[in-house]
């Protein structure tokens with residue numbers, strides 16, 4: 001993978017991205033390339049600017065300057081709701097799930113929202129099938145095949161996080177933005193999520209923000225370390241572990 005990473009065109013490219021909130025520069029000249037099939041982790045202390053960066057890539061926040069490119073196309077000004085249709089999906093957050101709907105309904109609704117125009121022309125029976133099948137497949141890929149009939153409110157916390165991922169997968173994206181998929185999970189749930197991400201590894205370009213360093217080092221092909229909005233190092237897990245700047249700025253403190 002590492003050799004391939006150096007020779008292929010990036011799937012997702014962040015060029016000289018900058019975002020300030022008043023005097024605070026939360027994204028400070030960030031350059032990152034995520035290659036096809038790569039899991040690229042973004043780590044850094046609290047407040048380093050990880051979520052702010054993900055929000056600019058997903059289109060929820062406009063950068064002050066710089067570019068976001070998907071397959072070489074500039075999508076910096078594309079509205080968030082259109083990014084999934086060009087292949088970029090941010091995993092939903094639990095707060096966006098509909099509690100009183102079933103897990104399968106939640107995925108089907110996301111599929112429908114993305115394809116609303118396309119489905120207007122179809123009969124309702126056909127529409128149901130076209131929404132249900134991708135929903136079921138996505139649930140299966142995250143290990144929720146036999147939980148689709150349950151309401152979200154009946155799912156365990158870890159299952160809700162799996163459902164968030166299923167929604168992202170159902171959108172047929174080739175690039176996934178995952179913001180702390182392990183947050184709030186117990187040891188067993190974390191292990192399950194790790195196994196799911198390992199299964200997906202190689203099939204998507206994934207930009208992963210995660211505080212759990214065991215998970216990051218087990219999953220990532222490369223890691224970018226962000227400190228005060230600025231990348232201080234990008235490298236393989238071994239390179240990151242061995243870098244003294246990273247240890248001083250972040251890992252030493254975490255460990």
Ligand SMILES: Nc1ncnc2c1ncn2[C@@H]1O[C@H](COP(=O)(O)OP(=O)(O)OP(=O)(O)O)[C@@H](O)[C@H]1O
Pocket residue numbers: 021024026044045046047048049050051052053
């Ligand atoms: N809308 C906003 N207005 C003003 N400041 C903001 C805004 N959003 C984020 N910030 C600030 O920008 C900086 C980066 O925040 P961000 O949430 O991106 O960091 P993070 O690395 O994701 O942190 P954590 O690991 O705690 O989630 C922080 O200092 C934060 O207070």
